[in-house]
Amino acid sequence: MADRERQVTKAFVALADTLVDDYDVADLLHTLVRQCVLLLDVAAAGLTLADERGGLQVLASSTEQARLLELFQLDIDEGPCIECFTSSTPVLVADIAAQAERWPRFAAEAAKDGFASVHAVPLRLRRQTIGALNLFGLNPGELSADDVALAQGLADTATIGILHERAIRQGEVLSEQLQTALNSRVIIEQAKGVLAVSGQLSMEAAFAALRDFARRNNRRLSDVARALADRELAPAVVLASPKASRSH
Numbered sequence: 702m703a704d705r706e707r708q709v710t711k712a713f714v715a716l717a718d719t720l721v722d723d724y725d726v727a728d729l730l731h732t733l734v735r736q737c738v739l740l741l742d743v744a745a746a747g748l749t750l751a752d753e754r755g756g757l758q759v760l761a762s763s764t765e766q767a768r769l770l771e772l773f774q775l776d777i778d779e780g781p782c783i784e785c786f787t788s789s790t791p792v793l794v795a796d797i798a799a800q801a802e803r804w805p806r807f808a809a810e811a812a813k814d815g816f817a818s819v820h821a822v823p824l825r826l827r828r829q830t831i832g833a834l835n836l837f838g839l840n841p842g843e844l845s846a847d848d849v850a851l852a853q854g855l856a857d858t859a860t861i862g863i864l865h866e867r868a869i870r871q872g873e874v875l876s877e878q879l880q881t882a883l884n885s886r887v888i889i890e891q892a893k894g895v896l897a898v899s900g901q902l903s904m905e906a907a908f909a910a911l912r913d914f915a916r917r918n919n920r921r922l923s924d925v926a927r928a929l930a931d932r933e934l935a936p937a938v939v940l941a942s943p944k945a946s947r948s949h
Contacts, residue, residue, distance in 0.1 A: 708740055709851065713858060725921045726863060726882035727889060730761035731912065733834070733859045738763045740855075741848045743836040744816070747771040749782055750824070750832035750863075752883050757786060757832065760886055765904040766814045767837055773810050780807035785821035785833040791849065792821040796841040817841045822853045824860040831860060885923035892926035899936035914939040 734746040745767035749757040757775050762768035774780035781792040781804070794800055795818055801808040811819065818838035823830050834856045836844070844852070863882075889911070896907035915925040928934035 713855075725923065727760070727885050728912070728915070728922045729859060729862055730882065731908075731922075733855055734761045734763045736855060737834065737836060737852060741836060741852060742838070742842075742844065743820070744839045745837045747782075747835045747837070748824075748832060749775070749786070749835070750883065751786070751830075753880055757782070758883055758886060760832070760882060763905075766816075767835075770811060770814055770816065770837070771835065774807055777806050779804050781819050781821040782833045782835050785823050785835075786830060789823050789825055789830040791823065791853070792819075793844065793849065794819045795843040798841075811837075815839055818843075820844050820849065820852070822849070822856050824856050824863070826857070826860050831863065834859075882923075885926065888923060888930050889926045892929040895929050896936055896939060900940045902940075910939055 730748050730750075734748055737743065737746040745762070745764045747762040747767040747770070748760050749771060750760045752758055759768055759771045759775065762771060771782060774782045781794055785792040797804075797808050797811045797817055797819055811817075816837040817840050820836045820838075821833050822836075824832040824834060834852065836852060889908075892911055893904050893907045896902060896910055897904055900907065900910070902910065911925060911929075912922060914920075915922045918925075925934065925939070929936065929939065
């Protein structure tokens with residue numbers, strides 16, 4: 702129990718560490734999904750945010766399978782992520798197969814990817830919902846009430862960071878940082894692809910190398926990604942990271 706409490710404390714500290722004056726929203730969101738997998742009884746996590754037109758975009762995921770399943774939900778406009786966002790309430794599904802009539806195409810795709818359960822919690826502050834955090838399990842089963850509460854707490858903390866208090870006070874509709882994160886999503890995916898091809902890595906290992914390089918060099922994740930995409934930074938320099946060589 703004491704070890705669990707320490708892990709939870711570290712998770713909130715890790716999120717809080719990103720909330721500086723010039724914090725990187727992309728890094729914040731990837732920290733959130735990574736901490737969820739470490740702390741909760743789930744195999745993968747994904748996160749979607751609404752753009753300035755209200756459409757959902759996939760911003761972070763712990764695995765490539767989770768990212769693709771999130772994209773699939775958005776493409777067919779069906780699944781727990783969509784319902785969680787539109788209802789602003791958690792959507793907790795212990796057995797996806799049992800919901801085949803509710804979400805036929807999503808249930809079939811999730812089974813193909815090996816996911817058997819999903820729990821989605823909203824990213825919300827007061828009356829504003831800006832996205833959803835989705836937690837995928839390999840086996841059927843409910844999350845404990847404590848785990849659901851912890852997932853919501855982590856999501857709430859990230860939401861406060863995204864909707865910066867100063868932006869709320871000034872009555873802005875969406876923070877500029879949120880839109881910047883949406884715009885940087887494409888660049889990050891391009892950079893992952895460059896590293897994956899260059900180093901013959903999985904997409905997850907490529908992202909780990911990208912993030913590790915950015916953190917070790919005190920650079921923004923999106924800036925490093927752009928430098929790779931624009932060929933201003935050689936893939937070999939990033940892949941020289943100790944983590945990259947261990948993550949094939």
